[in-house]
Amino acid sequence: MTTTGKQLFTTLAPDGKLTVEVAEAQFPDPTGNQVLVKMEAAPINPSDLALLLGQCDLDGAEYSAGKLVATMPEPFHSAMKGRHGQRLPVGNEGAGTVVATGDSDMAKALIGQRVACVPGSAYSQYALADASMCLPLGDVSAEDGASAFVNPMTALGFVENARMDGQRAIIHAAAASNLGQMLVKICDEDGMELVNIVRKQEQVDLLKSLGAQWVVNSSADDFLPKLMEAIAATDAYYGFDPIGGGTTVDACFKAMERVAVSKMTAYNRYGSNQAKRMFIYGRLDTGPTILTPSYGFGWTLSGWLLTPFLAQAGVETMNRMRKRVLANLTTTFASSYKRKVTLEQMLEKDAAIDYRAMRTGEKYLVTPWG
Amino acid sequence: MTTTGKQLFTTLAPDGKLTVEVAEAQFPDPTGNQVLVKMEAAPINPSDLALLLGQCDLDGAEYSAGKLVATMPEPFHSAMKGRHGQRLPVGNEGAGTVVATGDSDMAKALIGQRVACVPGSAYSQYALADASMCLPLGDVSAEDGASAFVNPMTALGFVENARMDGQRAIIHAAAASNLGQMLVKICDEDGMELVNIVRKQEQVDLLKSLGAQWVVNSSADDFLPKLMEAIAATDAYYGFDPIGGGTTVDACFKAMERVAVSKMTAYNRYGSNQAKRMFIYGRLDTGPTILTPSYGFGWTLSGWLLTPFLAQAGVETMNRMRKRVLANLTTTFASSYKRKVTLEQMLEKDAAIDYRAMRTGEKYLVTPWG
Numbered sequence: 001m002t003t004t005g006k007q008l009f010t011t012l013a014p015d016g017k018l019t020v021e022v023a024e025a026q027f028p029d030p031t032g033n034q035v036l037v038k039m040e041a042a043p044i045n046p047s048d049l050a051l052l053l054g055q056c057d058l059d060g061a062e063y064s065a066g067k068l069v070a071t072m073p074e075p076f077h078s079a080m081k082g083r084h085g086q087r088l089p090v091g092n093e094g095a096g097t098v099v100a101t102g103d104s105d106m107a108k109a110l111i112g113q114r115v116a117c118v119p120g121s122a123y124s125q126y127a128l129a130d131a132s133m134c135l136p137l138g139d140v141s142a143e144d145g146a147s148a149f150v151n152p153m154t155a156l157g158f159v160e161n162a163r164m165d166g167q168r169a170i171i172h173a174a175a176a177s178n179l180g181q182m183l184v185k186i187c188d189e190d191g192m193e194l195v196n197i198v199r200k201q202e203q204v205d206l207l208k209s210l211g212a213q214w215v216v217n218s219s220a221d222d223f224l225p226k227l228m229e230a231i232a233a234t235d236a237y238y239g240f241d242p243i244g245g246g247t248t249v250d251a252c253f254k255a256m257e258r259v260a261v262s263k264m265t266a267y268n269r270y271g272s273n274q275a276k277r278m279f280i281y282g283r284l285d286t287g288p289t290i291l292t293p294s295y296g297f298g299w300t301l302s303g304w305l306l307t308p309f310l311a312q313a314g315v316e317t318m319n320r321m322r323k324r325v326l327a328n329l330t331t332t333f334a335s336s337y338k339r340k341v342t343l344e345q346m347l348e349k350d351a352a353i354d355y356r357a358m359r360t361g362e363k364y365l366v367t368p369w370g
Numbered sequence: 371m372t373t374t375g376k377q378l379f380t381t382l383a384p385d386g387k388l389t390v391e392v393a394e395a396q397f398p399d400p401t402g403n404q405v406l407v408k409m410e411a412a413p414i415n416p417s418d419l420a421l422l423l424g425q426c427d428l429d430g431a432e433y434s435a436g437k438l439v440a441t442m443p444e445p446f447h448s449a450m451k452g453r454h455g456q457r458l459p460v461g462n463e464g465a466g467t468v469v470a471t472g473d474s475d476m477a478k479a480l481i482g483q484r485v486a487c488v489p490g491s492a493y494s495q496y497a498l499a500d501a502s503m504c505l506p507l508g509d510v511s512a513e514d515g516a517s518a519f520v521n522p523m524t525a526l527g528f529v530e531n532a533r534m535d536g537q538r539a540i541i542h543a544a545a546a547s548n549l550g551q552m553l554v555k556i557c558d559e560d561g562m563e564l565v566n567i568v569r570k571q572e573q574v575d576l577l578k579s580l581g582a583q584w585v586v587n588s589s590a591d592d593f594l595p596k597l598m599e600a601i602a603a604t605d606a607y608y609g610f611d612p613i614g615g616g617t618t619v620d621a622c623f624k625a626m627e628r629v630a631v632s633k634m635t636a637y638n639r640y641g642s643n644q645a646k647r648m649f650i651y652g653r654l655d656t657g658p659t660i661l662t663p664s665y666g667f668g669w670t671l672s673g674w675l676l677t678p679f680l681a682q683a684g685v686e687t688m689n690r691m692r693k694r695v696l697a698n699l700t701t702t703f704a705s706s707y708k709r710k711v712t713l714e715q716m717l718e719k720d721a722a723i724d725y726r727a728m729r730t731g732e733k734y735l736v737t738p739w740g
Contacts (some may be wrong), residue, residue, distance in 0.1 A: 049638040079664050082638045244663055267452040269421040270675055289661040293614055293653045294449050297673030303638055305667040
């Protein structure tokens with residue numbers, strides 16, 4: 001027996017045409033540790049967008065009911081050679097009600113419950129999910145629980161990772177995002193110092209209103225000295241950047257090194273011995289990352305993704321993190337949305353252009369049943 | 371009592387004037403574990419040049435006997451604020467004869483011996499050096515022993531570091547250098563796979579004549595496919611780049627990721643799980659490092675310097691490395707020089723412009739006694 005429902009698919013043809021469409025799909029009965037979730041809400045996160053739309057030409061695309069067809073420019077088209085011709089589901093996370101389960105006890109225990117889940121196919125009326133990754137929501141609504149995984153676990157992951165590496169302070173860029181606001185609260189709760197970098201005065205005000213102590217505006221003339229002041233006060237030689245392209249990481253390394261050098265008593269041609277560590281965890285700017293030779297050789301820059309981090313941290317740590325998220329879903333880990341859209345509305349021109357811009361505080365929520 | 375001799379000093383004034391000059395200097399008697407070395411030969415390595423001349427304007431400089439005065443442009447002038455006004459000695463390494471020692475047994479045992487040393491002031495007729503870092507040269511000449519530290523230990527350090535990190539293959543850029551030629555021999559001796567990146571066909575031929583199996587020409591049209599072929603054959607997801615600026619690191623990460631993706635059976639929007647690691651250990655190109663968003667998030671890039679690596683590796687490893695260098699100074703670890711210059715000749719226009727260009731195979735050797 002199978003269940004039928006509407007689902008969104010994205011297909012990049014070898015000729016460079018990207019087709020994103022809502023179609024009828026068949027959902028097989030769950031087996032083993034699987035559950036079938038009737039999806040009620042799913043956020044559009046930056047981490048969904050690369051697969052959903054990538055850098056396709058939305059202005060010149062053709063739009064029809066429940067369908068968009070656009071051109072994928074180079075070098076993005078060739079870079080995604082691995083997906084050419086494949087019809088792929090999208091949507092990392094969401095929330096809904098378990099309507100069928102596999103045979104495992106863990107799966108069976110979830111029948112009828114509202115859960116947050118991480119199916120990778122959340123833009124759909126139904127999704128098969130792994131019971132071990134489902135979080136029973138109890139009284140929390142599907143909308144409030146839809147973003148229970150990606151942002152909360154990433155923000156918690158930063159603090160966990162920093163602590164594993166012996167750090168007591170973190171820098172965070174694009175810090176006024178939903179995730180950034182969570183991080184302000186987590187760091188406050190955990191006594192981790194946090195230096196927030198934002199782009200606008202209103203974002204400074206927002207984070208200060210949440211209790212953030214150090215907020216630096218990258219658009220201000222005194223950005224670098226203010227960043228240095230915050231680093232000197234907190235010892236934040238460790239940071240996370242979701243922008244990726246441009247000079248955010250470079251500015252952080254530069255400020256870290258200048259603070260470290262100002263504390264040295266003798267000149268060293270190779271710079272300070274202070275280890276400096278940055279992670280890029282997103283690509284809000286898909287341009288190249290620019291690193292100038294102005295902070296010696298004592299620095300390390302890595303990509304950061306949630307899944308490999310959780311694998312490294314282990315099941316026990318992950319379960320502790322998830323419990324904390326569940327207990328604070330409507331407070332520390334609350335998300336806010338600019339607009340709710342159906343599967344079909346996701347593929348309308350204005351909506352697609354708007355949510356792909358990934359502006360701070362303007363996240364979309366998909367409600368597949370309208 | 372003190373010894374008198376000629377020494378080279380570099381001074382960057384707060385107004386941006388760089389003065390490099392040969393002057394009479396007093397060398398105090400060595401104490402404790404120090405030895406006084408009558409310096410006979412010292413190489414001009416890329417790692418000396420940042421302090422010696424940096425990016426000063428050599429074309430517009432004033433040259434007189436044993437002296438050069440040049441302008442240091444921005445942003446380099448401000449970036450070196452820590453040295454403004456300080457009269458600094460230069461020259462990481464060299465070789466000569468121990469003419470006086472401190473009271474320690476280790477120091478006293480070296481009296482009268484020819485040694486390689488790492489005084490940090492090697493462009494001088496005399497230098498105070500730490501006995502524990504001196505390598506007695508026996509029958510090896512000062513010229514053959516002058517480069518016994520920086521290049522050999524760095525090349526050996528790459529292989530040690532790779533092994534510590536569980537790697538069996540290395541990528542090396544600008545691989546036709548003195549250091550690169552040593553690395554070809556070391557990797558051959560140690561069974562470490564090596565992918566060499568060079569810029570010219572004649573450098574391909576040179577490294578092949580030394581027995582290198584994988585040599586890729588970055589100027590060739592098929593650079594990327596050839597690099598991928600070499601990575602696929604060797605599993606080299608780990609590499610060292612002395613160029614720093616530009617896209618060398620980016621090309622390596624890109625090729626590594628494409629090889630890793632080609633081995634995957636299912637498409638993953640985040641790229642491969644293959645960890646990719648690169649180190650920048652020099653700045654032959656002082657332009658910015660460019661990293662494009664085309665290899666997912668499973669990569670790490672760090673600066674690499676010999677001194678912190680040796681500190682991390684420990685004394686036992688360092689001593690094992692030094693013994694290997696000494697035993698093979700005229701074979702595996704032999705250096706070659708384009709030209710010998712006196713301290714005064716170092717400061718002549720043609721010489722300074724020539725050695726600062728850091729062209730592969732055109733290293734200078736300083737002989738302070740003429």
